[in-house]
Amino acid sequence: MSVMKSERSMRRNSGSGASERQRMIVGRVLSYMALTIAVLLILFPIYWMVITSLKLPREIYRVPSLWPQVFTLDNYYKLLFDEGFLHPILNSLMVATTVTVVSVIFSAFAAYSMVRFRYRFKGLIGRLILFAYLTPGSLLFIPLSILMAQLGLSNSLQGLILVDLAFSVPLATWLLQGYFRGVPRELEEQGLIDGLSRMGALLRIVLPLSAPGIAAVSIFVFTGAWNELLFALVLVSSESQRTAPLALNYLITSDVLPWGPLMAGAVISSVPLMILYFVAQRFMVQGLTAGSVKG
Amino acid sequence: MANLIIRDVRKSYGSVPVLHGVSIEIPDGEFVILVGPSGCGKSTLLRMIAGLETITSGEIEIGDRVVNDLPPRARDIAMVFQNYALYPHKNVAENMGYALKLAGRSKEEIAKRVNAAADILDLKPLLHRRPSQLSGGQRQRVAMGRAIVRDPKVFLFDEPLSNLDAKLRVAMRSEIKELHQRLRTTTVYVTHDQIEAMTMADRIVVMHSGVVEQVGAPLDLYDRPANTFVAGFLGSPAMNILPGQIRRDNGTTIFDLAGGGSLLLPPGTEGETGQPLLLGIRPEHIAVDPTGDASFNADVVVLEPTGADTLITTRIGSTDLLVLIRDRMDAAIGKPLPLAIQPGRLHLFEPSSGRRL
Numbered sequence: 177m178s179v180m181k182s183e184r185s186m187r188r189n190s191g192s193g194a195s196e197r198q199r200m201i202v203g204r205v206l207s208y209m210a211l212t213i214a215v216l217l218i219l220f221p222i223y224w225m226v227i228t229s230l231k232l233p234r235e236i237y238r239v240p241s242l243w244p245q246v247f248t249l250d251n252y253y254k255l256l257f258d259e260g261f262l263h264p265i266l267n268s269l270m271v272a273t274t275v276t277v278v279s280v281i282f283s284a285f286a287a288y289s290m291v292r293f294r295y296r297f298k299g300l301i302g303r304l305i306l307f308a309y310l311t312p313g314s315l316l317f318i319p320l321s322i323l324m325a326q327l328g329l330s331n332s333l334q335g336l337i338l339v340d341l342a343f344s345v346p347l348a349t350w351l352l353q354g355y356f357r358g359v360p361r362e363l364e365e366q367g368l369i370d371g372l373s374r375m376g377a378l379l380r381i382v383l384p385l386s387a388p389g390i391a392a393v394s395i396f397v398f399t400g401a402w403n404e405l406l407f408a409l410v411l412v413s414s415e416s417q418r419t420a421p422l423a424l425n426y427l428i429t430s431d432v433l434p435w436g437p438l439m440a441g442a443v444i445s446s447v448p449l450m451i452l453y454f455v456a457q458r459f460m461v462q463g464l465t466a467g468s469v470k471g
Numbered sequence: 472m473a474n475l476i477i478r479d480v481r482k483s484y485g486s487v488p489v490l491h492g493v494s495i496e497i498p499d500g501e502f503v504i505l506v507g508p509s510g511c512g513k514s515t516l517l518r519m520i521a522g523l524e525t526i527t528s529g530e531i532e533i534g535d536r537v538v539n540d541l542p543p544r545a546r547d548i549a550m551v552f553q554n555y556a557l558y559p560h561k562n563v564a565e566n567m568g569y570a571l572k573l574a575g576r577s578k579e580e581i582a583k584r585v586n587a588a589a590d591i592l593d594l595k596p597l598l599h600r601r602p603s604q605l606s607g608g609q610r611q612r613v614a615m616g617r618a619i620v621r622d623p624k625v626f627l628f629d630e631p632l633s634n635l636d637a638k639l640r641v642a643m644r645s646e647i648k649e650l651h652q653r654l655r656t657t658t659v660y661v662t663h664d665q666i667e668a669m670t671m672a673d674r675i676v677v678m679h680s681g682v683v684e685q686v687g688a689p690l691d692l693y694d695r696p697a698n699t700f701v702a703g704f705l706g707s708p709a710m711n712i713l714p715g716q717i718r719r720d721n722g723t724t725i726f727d728l729a730g731g732g733s734l735l736l737p738p739g740t741e742g743e744t745g746q747p748l749l750l751g752i753r754p755e756h757i758a759v760d761p762t763g764d765a766s767f768n769a770d771v772v773v774l775e776p777t778g779a780d781t782l783i784t785t786r787i788g789s790t791d792l793l794v795l796i797r798d799r800m801d802a803a804i805g806k807p808l809p810l811a812i813q814p815g816r817l818h819l820f821e822p823s824s825g826r827r828l
Contacts, residue, residue: 362556365523368543369550371573384560 222446229439236435251436252444261441263416264423269448271333271419272401275340279397280390282341283348288378290349291356292364309346313406316342321410331413339407344397351396355389356382391456399449420445473534473547473624474499475520475657480529482515482681489515490681492529497674500655502648506668507678507704513661514629516678520659521627522546534624544573549618550627553634555610557602557617564589564598567617588620591650608639615647619654626651628660632667644670665705669693677701695818699825702751702818708782711792713750714822717742726750732788735767737814742828749825751818754782754795759802760811768807769794783808 228236229251231244255261289295290302320339321330329335359382367377383390405421412418418426424441427434475497482490490512497503505513518524520531522543530537538546549570557566565572567588568581589595592612602610611631618626631647632640648671651658662668668675669689677684677692677700685697689705696702702710714729717736724736729747742748760766769785769792776782783794785808794810802808819828 360554360556362552362554363558365521365543366550366552366556366558368523369521369548370570371544373542373544381558 225439225442228435229443231436233434233436251440255437255440255444259423259427259437261420261423261444264418264420265444267333267418268402268420268445271337271340271404272398274337275344275401276394276398278337278341279344279348280352280394283345283352283393284378284383284390286345286349287352287356288382290353292361305346305349309343309350313343317406317410320407324411330411331417332411333417335411336404336408336417336419339411340401340404344400347400348393348397351393352386352389355386355393358389359385395452395456398452402445402449473657474532475534475625475659476530476532477516477520478530478532480516480519480531481527482512482519482524483527488681490519490527493678493681493683494529495676495683495686497657497659499657502651502658502660502671502673503676504660504662504668504672504674505676505678506662506665507684509663510680511678512681513663513676513678517550517627517629517659517661520625521548521550547624548627549621549623549625550629551611551614551618551631553630555602555614555634557610557613559602562599562601563594563605563613563616566602566613567594567620570617570621584620584622585616588616591619591653592616607635608643611635611643612646615650619650619656622656624657626656626658626660628658630662631660632662633664640667647671665707669705675705677704679704695827696751697827699749699751699820702820706753708754708793708795710751710753710818712820713752713790713792714747715750716747717744719744728788728790730789732790733767734769734787734792734810734812736817737812739814740817742819747822748828749820749822751820752812752816754793756813756816757792757794758811758813759794759796759798759800759808761809766809766811769810771802771804771806771808774802774804785810 227242227244230247230249232246232248232250235241235245286305290298290305320342324330324335324339327335329338363385364377364381367381368374372380403421404419405425408419408422409425412422420441424438424445427438427441475495477493477495477497480490480493481488493512493516495503505516507513515524519526520533522538522541522545526539530539532538533546533548558569561569564582564585567585571581571584585598586595589598592615594609594612594616597605597609597613602613605613611634614631628647632643635643644667647660660667660671672689674686675689675692676686679700685692685701687695692701692705696705696710699712703712713726715727715733716729717740718725718727718733722738724738724740724742725733726736727733767787769787771783772786772791773784774781775784780795780797781799781802783796783802785792785794792810794808820826821828
């Protein structure tokens with residue numbers, strides 16, 4: 177009797193196990209479907225950009241096709257040699273790299289002081305930094321362009337760098353504060369006892385342990401400066417000082433949109449960012465503080 | 472090796488005072504434990520000795536040198552933190568040798584001293600591991616190794632065992648004590664655990680609300696607590712502290728409890744009669760005694776046997792009295808239990824100040 181009962185309950189159990197498995201499979205299928213849709217949504221514009229840059233003009237303006245009939249590098253030739261696109265790319269690299277390096281250095285000190293020191297008006301300063309970061313650029317471009325003109329820095333990359341810094345330093349400071357807070361205070365104090373100065377503790381303990389954060393912040397800032405169009409448009413007038421987005425913008429004459437060269441320019445412009453993300457992603461995944469304190 | 476003198480040290484955060492004038496003299500080689508409930512200022516005081524907190528007023532002297540204005544690195548101290556604070560990006564050997572490296576010592580000397588410390592603490596096989604690859608107990612030992620490698624004037628420990636499980640804690644307790652007996656370095660150790668304080672310290676400093684309540688050898692504090700706070704804080708289970716007054720009647724001494732009922736005190740107990748008092752008696756100093764002249768009855772409310780001994784909560788009138796007994800006996804809930812207080816084990820305190828009489 178009892179044996180029969182246990183057998184029956186076993187069968188029932190295995191039955192519920194099967195339906196459990198079915199439910200799991202359905203769940204998997206649904207989540208993969210959702211992920212596929214998300215990937216398509218993200219990748220399709222990039223795909224479209226790449227294939228458009230490889231099409232001949234007549235094909236671009238005809239009925240859109242998912243695959244080019246004839247592959248051509250004409251657009252790239254035209255952009256690089258007729259339009260001299262290499263120069264604005266170099267300008268952009270200069271601006272974005274300088275903005276990134278300067279922002280990270282300044283904001284590392286600012287963020288460290290916000291996180292570790294006690295001083296008057298700290299809360300107010302913190303809020304001002306956030307406020308500066310949240311102020312839309314479109315509100316400030318006129319005052320900033322007047323300021324740059326008075327400083328004699330309009331139509332120069334230096335002026336553009338300064339304006340970009342006005343937005344990237346608050347952002348970087350705000351982000352770095354979060355990463356610095358994650359470094360246990362005791363590690364620094366141990367450093368102080370071991371023989372480091374405050375500055376030494378920041379440079380040798382806090383910064384190495386915040387490396388993933390520094391990488392992330394650098395990428396954010398670099399991307400922002402690299403993609404920046406509005407201020408470049410307002411501040412820069414001469415051709416020699418154009419950045420990549422600005423140069424692309426100037427390809428458009430009245431209502432004619434040269435889609436082929438534009439897309440080729442977009443592809444070239446995204447290469448540095450892609451390399452940067454690829455290099456830094458490993459860094460960002462690593463959890464460097466594991467095991468330092470009781471976790 | 473050095474003595475450590477703390478002279479009327481005060482600390483306030485803004486207008487909030489957290490230490491109200493602390494003075495302690497620690498001779499060379501002594502193991503002193505600062506103990507008290509959380510928020511009593513013991514960690515703040517330790518961090519002030521380390522130089523991690525500024526000193527609002529007063530003086531701290533390490534080895535005959537006032538260190539008030541010296542940064543931590545110039546004080547020649549080593550500190551072990553509660554969460555170990557090992558550098559995650561360095562391996563065990565690098566962690567232990569970092570202070571020496573910063574001091575500009577040669578590679579050979581660093582290796583020699585790290586190896587010597589690793590020998591003492593059984594860390595040899597772990598020298599090339601990262602902190603993340605170590606267990607809690609191993610990390611704790613590395614943190615200690617890092618401290619002894621430096622051969623500092625003073626060791627500072629900030630609740631170093633509170634992140635370990637109970638068994639490991641007991642093992643590390645004797646390990647630290649042994650280490651101190653071997654190295655004889657002046658040590659200040661902070662804990663909230665009175666057992667750690669009792670078992671490890673040469674001298675205990677009991678702190679409460681930013682004030683030193685009493686300083687003394689563990690057994691002195693146990694035998695003669697200066698006030699009700701120390702009496703209640705040291706010893707487990709805690710001392711019974713009962714309000715009431717003494718009455719003498721036909722050669723017997725009786726303590727009338729404020730909450731009703733009374734208990735018989737051993738003959739010859741001193742103390743003013745008719746005055747409100749606090750009577751302190753430790754649970755382990757009350758015996759079950761059905762035959763004695765000085766026995767009184769109490770109702771059993773809760774029985775908590777632990778194997779080695781039994782904790783009995785009894786009630787007289789509306790006052791609870793804890794009793795700890797070694798021998799097995801047949802006490803039952805609701806049954807009256809004849810108790811007797813061991814002579815010479817009573818503590819009398821003044822009710823308003825809590826001070827010992």
